[in-house]
Amino acid sequence: xxxxxxxxxxxxxxxxxxxxxxxxxxxxxxxxxxxxxxxxxxxxxxxxxxxxxxxxxxxxxxxxxxxxxxxxxxxxxxxxxxxxxxxxxxxxxxxxxxxxxxxxxxxxxxxxxxxxxxxxxxxxxxxxxxxxxxxxxxxxxxxxxxxxxxxxxxxxxxxxxxxxxxxxxxxxxxx
Amino acid sequence: xxxxxxxxxxxxxxxxxxxxxxxxxxxxxxxxxxxxxxxxxxxxxxxxxxxxxxxxxxxxxxxxxxxxxxxxxxxxxxxxxxxxxxxxxxxxxxxxxxxxxxxxxxxxxxxxxxxxxxxxxxxxxxxxxxxxxxxxxxxxxxxxxxxxxxxxxxxxxxxxxxxxxxxxxxxxxxxxxxxxxxxxxxxxxxxxxxxxxxxxxxxxxxxxxxxxxxxxxxxxxxxxxxxxxxxxxxxxxxxxxxxxxxxxxxxxxxxxxxxxxxxxxxxxxxxxxxxxxxxxxxxxxxxxxxxxxxxxxxxxxxxxxxxxxxxxxxxxxxxxxxxxxxxxxxxxxxxxxxxxxxxxxxxxxxxxxxxxxxxxxxxxxxxxxxxxxxxxxxxxxxxxxxxxxxxxxxxxxxxxxxxxxxxxxxxxxxxxxxxxxxxxxxxxxxxxxxxxxxxxxxxxxxxxxxxxxxxxxxxxxxxxxxxxxxxxxxxxxxxxxxxxxxxxxxxxxxxxxxxxxxxxx
Numbered sequence: 001x002x003x004x005x006x007x008x009x010x011x012x013x014x015x016x017x018x019x020x021x022x023x024x025x026x027x028x029x030x031x032x033x034x035x036x037x038x039x040x041x042x043x044x045x046x047x048x049x050x051x052x053x054x055x056x057x058x059x060x061x062x063x064x065x066x067x068x069x070x071x072x073x074x075x076x077x078x079x080x081x082x083x084x085x086x087x088x089x090x091x092x093x094x095x096x097x098x099x100x101x102x103x104x105x106x107x108x109x110x111x112x113x114x115x116x117x118x119x120x121x122x123x124x125x126x127x128x129x130x131x132x133x134x135x136x137x138x139x140x141x142x143x144x145x146x147x148x149x150x151x152x153x154x155x156x157x158x159x160x161x162x163x164x165x166x167x168x169x170x171x172x173x174x175x
Numbered sequence: 176x177x178x179x180x181x182x183x184x185x186x187x188x189x190x191x192x193x194x195x196x197x198x199x200x201x202x203x204x205x206x207x208x209x210x211x212x213x214x215x216x217x218x219x220x221x222x223x224x225x226x227x228x229x230x231x232x233x234x235x236x237x238x239x240x241x242x243x244x245x246x247x248x249x250x251x252x253x254x255x256x257x258x259x260x261x262x263x264x265x266x267x268x269x270x271x272x273x274x275x276x277x278x279x280x281x282x283x284x285x286x287x288x289x290x291x292x293x294x295x296x297x298x299x300x301x302x303x304x305x306x307x308x309x310x311x312x313x314x315x316x317x318x319x320x321x322x323x324x325x326x327x328x329x330x331x332x333x334x335x336x337x338x339x340x341x342x343x344x345x346x347x348x349x350x351x352x353x354x355x356x357x358x359x360x361x362x363x364x365x366x367x368x369x370x371x372x373x374x375x376x377x378x379x380x381x382x383x384x385x386x387x388x389x390x391x392x393x394x395x396x397x398x399x400x401x402x403x404x405x406x407x408x409x410x411x412x413x414x415x416x417x418x419x420x421x422x423x424x425x426x427x428x429x430x431x432x433x434x435x436x437x438x439x440x441x442x443x444x445x446x447x448x449x450x451x452x453x454x455x456x457x458x459x460x461x462x463x464x465x466x467x468x469x470x471x472x473x474x475x476x477x478x479x480x481x482x483x484x485x486x487x488x489x490x491x492x493x494x495x496x497x498x499x500x501x502x503x504x505x506x507x508x509x510x511x512x513x514x515x516x517x518x519x520x521x522x523x524x525x526x527x528x529x530x531x532x533x534x535x536x537x538x539x540x541x542x543x544x545x546x547x548x549x550x551x552x553x554x555x556x557x558x559x560x561x562x563x564x565x566x567x568x569x570x571x572x573x574x575x576x577x578x579x580x581x582x583x584x585x586x587x588x589x590x591x592x593x594x595x596x597x598x599x600x601x602x603x604x605x606x607x608x609x610x611x612x613x614x615x616x617x618x619x620x621x622x623x624x625x626x627x628x629x630x631x632x633x634x635x636x637x638x639x640x641x642x643x644x645x646x647x648x649x650x651x652x653x654x655x656x657x658x659x660x661x662x663x664x665x666x667x668x669x670x671x672x673x674x675x676x677x678x679x680x
Binding site (some may be wrong): 085168 | 222236238239240241242244245250251254258260261347351353354355361362410411469471473505506509510513514515516517518520521523524526527540549550570589590596610611612614
């Protein structure tokens, strides 16, 4: 589920992309996040949070206007909490992956960052990653998808559209 | 210092720099480790078992994926092979993988065991150990009344095609059929390491140190003398170091035990440590039915199809798929279904009418476990023969679903194949395999410290004294079926050897 930075580094293209994304990522713009949300972040920077929230909106996009959104279900905030349970290496992998998503277009002569793209452009980029001939892109896509879906389908409000009845036991949440 | 019997959170009972004395230190409290701990404690030896994960009473299990997956699985459920192609679900916590597994109890097939040619490991020689495990863990046969609709689909497909299939055995008592086995049993109905063996070991005097990560096997010349370990804080971060002195048993899984052996630079004259990882990789295939399936309700795995599982070691045998039901809760299913966004959600809405079965491969691929500083690397690139066998197994899954009445079969390649009739089945094999296409899941790591090469037939590390291995690492090949019963049995056998040797000393 989690991408492996060292796997990226084992490929020449991966190393260039990863290193380049870090450099570019440090140089470019600000990513304002509401103060209350920023205070709750434990792993992600405001920029990483913003990129992840943008990815989650596309991964969890509904097929009907009435379904809960990834913002309703606070997917990006949930993933931040999930990442806090991983070791340092895996957390670094995810942070690097988010930089790559945001600035990966730069290396393919696309002018826009991911967060600046229109939804259909974002979908095209994610589909490109999902079906890429490069295993590392498919791996990155799957890592993002799994984390976002964990954050989305965990929420009781999403279950009625599946007919899913949820836990049989009713116990206090652990967190 | 000596520890009182009981299950302790390590940081509550020992401080950094402490040295704990025992006759035996067991690393890991899953099927193998808990069994050795029980046998050694019952023989009057002082036992300390180290467990990296937490001890969580089943009364705290919530049946929620977002809470239980991070709690019960290594890397919060995110462990994969280095290329991300296989998600490797491994247990973490007192009881190990026996806490989240689906309770399947099947002896390793005689052709596999006998094929090893190892003294004491033939099907006949292991039978007494299996009998003890089956008795102590209340193993019983499942039957017609235990089928949920997902299992009934598989059975119907098997019967329509005239294929080989049958009911499985399990270790449950008082099952509420809630369907949440893989998230830990909130009803404490699993007769597993956590419920049965660890408490029996503690009753016999053993101490368990939970949230304590073994970091190094300590040697004095050619003699294992203990384990160095780190106390973990409430977020799982390693803190102070302690030492537990005693003879050592490695039982931290085929991944964890091999990684610890490598970090400890244990002698490896055969150059075999961590080099023959088998995992039973599995690929799921979904059938969409007119009828309601609601596969999340009821016992998840009751019935098996063995038509495509032939125990023949010749290279051209591609019939190596064990076919079982594989239903998942929403997050699990969502991750496995291809696509994203609105199209993905449309597929998810079919959830109540989806049946899922999986082809789990009796694999030959030799993966590796490596360590790079503090990081673990699991490499596993499916070899050509295994790719063929996997695709053939997926084809069989699709054939079963169509025979059972599926209107559409969805094969979760990146560009999903949707099939409606048997004449289209060959498209699955024609598609081929590439990493992450389809996604694979594995739950049975084995083979990284194999009998006969790294350890002797009594489970003792070759070239060292007072160091044993007692987990799935031991198996020289994959088993072609659920390994938990065999790991318990191996723990029972090796526990006996250990007790005999330490009593002689």
